[in-house]
Amino acid sequence: MPIVSPGFTGRRQSPDVQLPPGQYLAEDFPVLTAGPTPRVTTDRWQFTVNTEAGQRYDWSWQQLIELPAEKITTDIHCVTKWSKLGTRWKGVSLDVLLEDVETAADYALVQSYGGYTTNLPLEDLIDGQAWIAYRYDGEELTPEHGGPARLLVPHLYFWKSAKWVRGIQLLLEDEPGFWESAGYHDYGDPWREQRYQGD
Amino acid sequence: MNHVDGNALAGDLREIFAVDLTAATGQCSGCGYKGSVASLRVYQNAPGVVARCPHCEEVVLRLVRGRDRAWLDLRGTVSLEIPLP
Numbered sequence: 001m002p003i004v005s006p007g008f009t010g011r012r013q014s015p016d017v018q019l020p021p022g023q024y025l026a027e028d029f030p031v032l033t034a035g036p037t038p039r040v041t042t043d044r045w046q047f048t049v050n051t052e053a054g055q056r057y058d059w060s061w062q063q064l065i066e067l068p069a070e071k072i073t074t075d076i077h078c079v080t081k082w083s084k085l086g087t088r089w090k091g092v093s094l095d096v097l098l099e100d101v102e103t104a105a106d107y108a109l110v111q112s113y114g115g116y117t118t119n120l121p122l123e124d125l126i127d128g129q130a131w132i133a134y135r136y137d138g139e140e141l142t143p144e145h146g147g148p149a150r151l152l153v154p155h156l157y158f159w160k161s162a163k164w165v166r167g168i169q170l171l172l173e174d175e176p177g178f179w180e181s182a183g184y185h186d187y188g189d190p191w192r193e194q195r196y197q198g199d
Numbered sequence: 200m201n202h203v204d205g206n207a208l209a210g211d212l213r214e215i216f217a218v219d220l221t222a223a224t225g226q227c228s229g230c231g232y233k234g235s236v237a238s239l240r241v242y243q244n245a246p247g248v249v250a251r252c253p254h255c256e257e258v259v260l261r262l263v264r265g266r267d268r269a270w271l272d273l274r275g276t277v278s279l280e281i282p283l284p
Binding site: 030031032033034035036037079080115159178179181182183184195196197 | 242244246247249251256257262263266268270
């Protein structure tokens with residue numbers, strides 16, 4: 001009786017899939033967390049943009065979900081080396097939220113419920129590159145994955161896509177966030193493998 | 200519960216310090232709580248290791264291990280009292 005063996009193929013990856021350097025393909029969606037998972041109910045959820053001049057712009061949950069939303073299908077790349085392809089999200093573009101915000105800032109410090117922060121240039125949050133996402137794969141975003149809403153900036157390593165997002169502080173000068181002040185790269189482009197400071 | 204206790208820091212810290220720091224007494228800069236490093240709440244499923252105060256949950260220690268260096272951030276720790284042999 002012939003024995004059919006598929007053989008050992010290691011981590012399955014079709015040859016036409018292009019991943020950033022040093023990444024492997026994940027089939028699941030790993031949950032990474034630097035602390036207890038905040039449980040933020042939508043009735044007390046609020047998103048705030050503070051400008052460098054001290055102006056404040058607020059959105060309640062109801063106001064957020066009434067804004068025009070987009071469906072986004074994108075690859076995501078975690079600095080711990082897993083990548084996940086074709087993830088499906090729904091959310092509001094930062095272009096919509098920042099449309100009426102008057103600012104001369106070049107930088108943003110994104111803030112989360114639970115105290116997490118991450119920094120990025122403001123230009124990486126606009127022009128169709130970033131969203132406040134509140135649905136994943138056709139379902140409400142679970143707390144483990146950052147629900148009720150998280151930032152989605154898929155062109156940078158996924159630590160920049162802050163879970164449990166609650167606001168953005170706009171800044172004239174760059175200010176490192178939670179991981180950026182502890183050895184991780186300030187910008188974090190996966191295609192240039194900018195994992196750590198000095199990369 | 201997705202954290203383990205501070206004994207999980209022993210290996211990482213031994214690579215940097217000559218003494219076992221898990222027996223040291225640390226003071227949290229958030230709430231002033233004093234306790235052994237072994238009593239911290241450690242989150243390891245993250246880009247680095249994050250240790251939080253068991254009393255107020257503030258971050259007291261962050262350790263990121265790069266390819267050829269490590270970053271230890273202790274801004275959440277007022278002091279460490281380290282027993283010497």
